[in-house]
Amino acid sequence: MSDTRVAVIGGGVIGLSIAYHLAEAGVETMLLERGALGSGASRATADVVRSYFAGNALSSALAVRSLEAYRAFPARPGADLPLRxxxxxxxxxxxxxxxxxxxxxxxxxxxxxxxxxxxxxxxxxxxxxxxxxxxxxxxxxxxxYVSDTAAIVNAYAAAAERAGATLCTRCPVTGLDTQAGRVFTADGEITADAIVCAAGAWSASLLRCAGVDLPLMEPxxxxxxxxxxxxxxxxxxxxxxxxxxxxxxxxxxxxxxxxxxxxxxxxxxxxxxxxxxxxxxxxxxxxxxxxxxxxxxRDASPDKTAFIGHQPGPPAFLYATGFSGHGLCNAPAAGELVRDLYLDQDPGIDVAKLAVGRQRTG
Missing domain, CATH: 3.30.9.10 (D-Amino Acid Oxidase, subunit A, domain 2)
Structure with a gap:
């Protein structure tokens, strides 16, 4: 059995952005990926980062924030990034x-x-x-801009590890107990103060096992x-x-x-x-x-807007999934928002518009 403050499930561009931003903030973080890093939806992108998403100003706002982060990649997290x-x-x-x-x-x-x-x-x-x-x-x-998804994945992974995060690949999660902060894997059990689900297309089945009601569409x-x-x-x-x-x-x-x-x-x-x-x-x-x-x-939400939010603990449960093809364009902002939610900091955006239940609250 292992212990960590935060367990991030999913090693795509979203999960890696979250792991990097948490570790950079000094949070002990362990990331669990079922295959190789970036082997899910992150490998099936057009390598395009853009800001305009028609009819979805919320995704556009996340993309604008993320585009600023991509332009600043050489300084933070510290990697040259092609942006044509x-x-x-x-x-x-x-x-x-x-x-x-x-x-x-x-x-x-x-x-x-x-x-x-x-x-x-x-x-x-x-x-x-x-x-x-x-x-x-x-x-x-x-x-x-045309960029390189693999370069973004690798940059976040390297920066997360430099900041102290542990990245576990070939480590599929087999179950969750969100009430007790327990993550079950093929290699053993992990306990955490907080669990973050960023598993992309595998989020829906994983969350159902945990009894968490996140209205994701079938991948x-x-x-x-x-x-x-x-x-x-x-x-x-x-x-x-x-x-x-x-x-x-x-x-x-x-x-x-x-x-x-x-x-x-x-x-x-x-x-x-x-x-x-x-x-x-x-x-x-x-x-x-x-x-x-x-x-x-590809994971998807009913309104093509990501679900990003948290259920306070302890243990806390956070989620960043349902990006509906916007993941690469939203990844830096998603990492910042999850970090701020975990640390109870002002994320600079009305996260209620991204949380579960937004359809009922409008």
Missing amino acids: QVGYLVLFSEPEQVTAFEADLPAQLDAGVDVGLISVEEAKERNPLIGDLPLLAAAYSPQA TEQELLVTDPLPPGTPDLPVTLHAASGLLIRVRGDRLLIGMGYPGPDREAWRRGVAAQLAVTYPSLAGLALHTAVTGL
């Missing part, structure tokens, strides 16, 4: 999309997001591959595709989302990285749909073969 600014472009083809953007804009600006409505002509200047689509307008935010499998090499002379492009179809692209080396929703049970039909939408949206790329780039399970 490319911008984020969202294509609107329906009047309702434009209306929704305009209604959401004040909240986005209040959250610190740099975003605005631009014309179709400007959108095509920023992404000249766009075909003759029936577009009405577009949203553009310069606050989007879904994410798949990103990559094209064959692009035609010579293809320019660098902003990360571009076709709002109606969900087709999301970014340039990765000499190829295009693509996402479009979730594959579902008929993966081949989904891939054919992606290829068809790619050909319509970017006619010059029609016929490019698509290949699987990466797959991974």
Whole structure:
């Protein structure tokens, strides 16, 4: 049996950010990861950090705060981090999309997001591959960067260990007793003053075993595709989302990285749909073969906003899960919030809006 002040369950970018921020604050911390660090949802990202999340100003506020932290990575936690600014472009083809953007804009600006409505002509200047689509307008935010998720994971892991955290990999958690502060693993039992669940797609089943009511949706499998090499002379492009179809692209080396929703049970039909939408949206790329780039399970909340909060102890129970694909963009802020909740410090944000029960309280 081992003892620690805080046991963090989950070694993805969220759990590692939490472990780093706690250890940096002088808290004895042990992180438990079922596989290798960053082997869950953190390995299935597009390596994009951005601040604009349409219709979700709360996630945008966390992303703005996190983007500031990513820019400061060389000083804290102390690692050079690739950040190539490319911008984020969202294509609107329906009047309702434009209306929704305009209604959401004040909240986005209040959250610190740099975003605005631009014309179709400007959108095509920023992404000249766009075909003759029936577009009405577009949203553009310069606050989007291509980074390296693995570098972020490794930087947080190294900094957490330097600050005194213990990182245990290949150590799956088999059960929890949150009332007694006990964590059961294949390698033995751990007692802690506080338990933090940051287990991503595995959070729901783990929390059910502990009798904790966190309304997470069943995890879904994410798949990103990559094209064959692009035609010579293809320019660098902003990360571009076709709002109606969900087709999301970014340039990765000499190829295009693509996402479009979730594959579902008929993966081949989904891939054919992606290829068809790619050909319509970017006619010059029609016929490019698509290949699987990466797959991974993704955790999700009903409103696509993370659950971050705590149940006071002793022992205390804290959670940071349900990021719904926003994890990389929210990770630094999530680590800061969990640290502040544990230390009973002002987190600088209304955490009640992130806590369980927000649907009932509005």
